Every structure is written in structure tokens, then in C-alpha cells.
Amino acid sequence: MTRYSMTPINNGTRMRSDHNVFASVIASYNRGKLVVGDELWVAPADGSEVKKGDKWLKVNSVDGVNVTERGWMALIHKGFPVCDDFKEIEDPDPPPAPVFPDSFTLTDPS
Secondary structure, eight states, X not given: OOEEEEEESSTTXXXXXXXXXXXXXXXXXXXXXXXXXXXXXXXXXXXXXBOTTOEEEEEEEETTEEEEEEEEEEEEETTEESEEEEEXXXXXXXXXXXXXXXXXXXXXXX
């Protein structure tokens, strides 16, 4: 699963229940906190309080602590950065798949 990280630029950066500024505020975080999430929403078109290309991240954890209620935090809102240091977190290589023999002989265990 792809994960992403970013850090708020200013104190009081809000995490909301949906990826828009009309949604209720769940929590606020100060600048420099490490925010990690696994779902990135990109605005497909301009609208009320949104510009095409705005990005919001669905947050899983802040500074390594899981949030009690997941919510959305803007990376870019109305074309302006809200967070910086955006990174895609590379998952470690998955374990190798088990290797099965091409054939085997079933013997009677009795």
C-alpha cells in the first residue's frame, strides 16, 4: 500500500472530516509535525473554495502516533501550499513468495 508523508507549514493546520474547508474540524496540528496518510485526493476541477489540482491527504498518524479519528489535511488548498516536504513512502520489499516443488510423491503414512 502506498503511503505519503508531509509536514504542516504553519501552526493550527486543520484536519477535517472531508477533503474540503466546509467539513468539520477534527483536530489541528502545528508546523513541523510529521503527518502520514495512505489516500491522496486531487481536485479534478475548480469549484467553491477549491482549485483544480488541490491535494488533500487522508491522515493515519501524526508524529508516529495513530490518530483516533482519521481525517483529511490539505497539502495544497486554492493553489497555495499548506504543507511541505511531501514524500511517497517506499514500502520495504515484500517477502519472497514461497517456492513450491514442481512435483511431489504422496506416501502412505501408516
